[in-house]
Amino acid sequence: MMKKIKLAHVVNFDLGLKIHIGNYLRYQREQGYDVSIVCHPGKWITRDTTIQDDIFVKVIPFEPRISPIADLQTLVRLVAYFRQERFDIVHTSTVKPGLLGRMAARLTGAPVVVHTWRGLFLHPMMSPMQYQFFANIEKFACALSDSVLSQNKEDIETAARLGICPPEKTHYLGNGIDLSRFYPGSVPAERVEALRTQLNIPAGMPVVGIVARLVREKGIFEFMEAVRLLKAQGVKARYLAVGSSQKDKISQVSPEGFLQEHGLQEDVMLLGHRDDVPDLLTLMDVLVLPSYAEGIPRILMEAAAIGKPVVASRVRGTIEVVEDGVTGLLVPMQDAPALADGLQQILSDPARAASLGQHARQRALAHFDERRYFWKTDAEYRRLLRAKLSLDTNSMLKPIPAA
Numbered sequence: 001m002m003k004k005i006k007l008a009h010v011v012n013f014d015l016g017l018k019i020h021i022g023n024y025l026r027y028q029r030e031q032g033y034d035v036s037i038v039c040h041p042g043k044w045i046t047r048d049t050t051i052q053d054d055i056f057v058k059v060i061p062f063e064p065r066i067s068p069i070a071d072l073q074t075l076v077r078l079v080a081y082f083r084q085e086r087f088d089i090v091h092t093s094t095v096k097p098g099l100l101g102r103m104a105a106r107l108t109g110a111p112v113v114v115h116t117w118r119g120l121f122l123h124p125m126m127s128p129m130q131y132q133f134f135a136n137i138e139k140f141a142c143a144l145s146d147s148v149l150s151q152n153k154e155d156i157e158t159a160a161r162l163g164i165c166p167p168e169k170t171h172y173l174g175n176g177i178d179l180s181r182f183y184p185g186s187v188p189a190e191r192v193e194a195l196r197t198q199l200n201i202p203a204g205m206p207v208v209g210i211v212a213r214l215v216r217e218k219g220i221f222e223f224m225e226a227v228r229l230l231k232a233q234g235v236k237a238r239y240l241a242v243g244s245s246q247k248d249k250i251s252q253v254s255p256e257g258f259l260q261e262h263g264l265q266e267d268v269m270l271l272g273h274r275d276d277v278p279d280l281l282t283l284m285d286v287l288v289l290p291s292y293a294e295g296i297p298r299i300l301m302e303a304a305a306i307g308k309p310v311v312a313s314r315v316r317g318t319i320e321v322v323e324d325g326v327t328g329l330l331v332p333m334q335d336a337p338a339l340a341d342g343l344q345q346i347l348s349d350p351a352r353a354a355s356l357g358q359h360a361r362q363r364a365l366a367h368f369d370e371r372r373y374f375w376k377t378d379a380e381y382r383r384l385l386r387a388k389l390s391l392d393t394n395s396m397l398k399p400i401p402a403a
Contacts, residue, residue: 004034005385005396006085010078010092010101012062014042015273020298022052023178027374029053032397033381036085038078038101062096071100078104088112088389089381095121099137102144112384114377115141116173117150119295119317120158123217124333139164146384149173149377151295154316171380174320175296176370182305184361187282195279199240199269206237206347209284211277211299212291214245214255214270219290219313221258225336226288226343228262235344239268242280281306285353286346290331290339294318300328305364309356311342321368327360375400 007028011017017025017039028035037057039045049057060077063070082090082104089112092101098115105113121134142148142165149171150156156172159165201207208227212218220241227239245255259265274280277299281287287303287310294317301321303310310328312318313335324330329345331338346353378400382393 004032005089005381005391005393006036006087007033007089007091007381008036008038008082008085008087010038010090010097012040012094012097014039014045017045017051017057023370024374025055026053027371028378029055030398031378031400036087038081038097040097062100064096071096075100075104079107082108082110088385089114091116093118095134095137099141102141106144111388112381113145114147114149114380114384115145117148117155117295119151119293120155122158123293125217125292135162135164142169145169146388147171147380149380151175152317152320155295158316171376173373173376175298175301176368176373177298177301177305177364179305179364179369182278182281182302182364184307186306187279191279192282195276195283199238201238206285207240207283208237208286208288208343208347209240209242209280210288210290211242211280212289214241214243217292218243219292219334220245220255222290222334222336222339223288224255224258224262224264224268226290226340227264227268229337229340230344231264231267233340233344235347237347240271240280240284241268242271242274242277244273245270277302278306281308284308286311286343288312288339288343289318290333291315291318292333296320301364301368304360305368307357307361309346309353309360311339311346313339323359323363326356327363328356371401
């Protein structure tokens with residue numbers, strides 16, 4: 001029996017395994033890859049375990065802060081595990097797993113090393129020293145990679161301009177969602193009404209929401225300041241903030257503290273992590289994402305697929321999802337008044353909101369099918385396996401489906 005190609009994904013968040021990449025992993029198993037995961041422990045995965053389709057998850061901690069001793073310990077554990085398993089492909093993402101995972105892969109002689117940029121960790125809130133530091137980290141890690149896949153086109157241009165990664169090593173990947181889960185009517189009307197009742201939102205009251213980690217770089221404080229401005233203007237709406245929150249590292253202000261300081265506790269509901277995102281999106285009239293940078297934001301694609309208009313910041317990644325004035329509105333980053341104005345425009349004009357939502361749905365069908373990036377990634381694996389190991393991938397794996 002021919003040996004299967006062993007593939008290891010090195011990731012930082014168990015939540016991503018839970019809600020984002022299940023179909024992606026299933027596809028790779030069905031194609032014939034022997035798939036394993038290395039993951040930082042979290043709420044859902046705390047120890048070595050097996051998840052869907054008998055995919056093994058090895059838990060190795062990645063300290064979120066820069067910690068030489070902890071990072072060296074993680075690297076040693078990665079090296080030991082990779083040496084034991086002898087993976088053919090190591091595929092990393094995000095900063096810390098991306099750096100340590102690629103170092104361990106090279107130290108143990110992994111033939112193929114691939115990294116995905118889900119948004120370069122470079123944004124305007126960084127000091128020049130921080131910006132250069134993380135640019136240098138990524139430059140070093142890119143030198144360890146055989147291929148770098150980028151979810152947006154601007155990161156490829158930025159990396160080339162800053163000398164982080166040569167254009168011939170980078171490839172545009174894009175992103176997508178499961179369109180079978182997100183479509184108009186996917187959530188029964190009675191379930192939406194039950195949710196409205198559960199959240200104590202009056203019938204007919206417009207609902208505006210943000211679905212993201214409730215941290216500064218996702219624009220949570222601009223969102224709440226926009227709520228304050230709209231309330232002062234007499235705009236009637238309820239606002240939902242879905243995602244885990246934490247105290248801002250710079251100002252030491254939490255979302256909860258901001259709401260209390262400005263008397264917005266009855267206007268904004270902090271719902272925490274939720275498993276019913278399709279239901280919540282269906283309940284919302286408008287989705288907001290005022291973040292400072294993105295890879296390609298899945299939540300905007302999910303809203304588009306359901307047919308919801310959005311108001312989002314005009315930043316990399318987001319501009320590849322939202323067609324300004326056609327599927328939603330783009331506003332300047334860190335501009336709460338502009339965000340409030342965009343929301344007011346949509347809330348005050350139901351016909352325009354419906355038109356934006358309809359065009360968003362059409363764009364989702366044309367561009368946001370997740371299977372496309374499954375196939376692109378698979379094709380890149382096979383190219384590298386043929387080039388570096390002279391493998392006959394056609395005899396070892398199922399054919400990639402036709403687009």
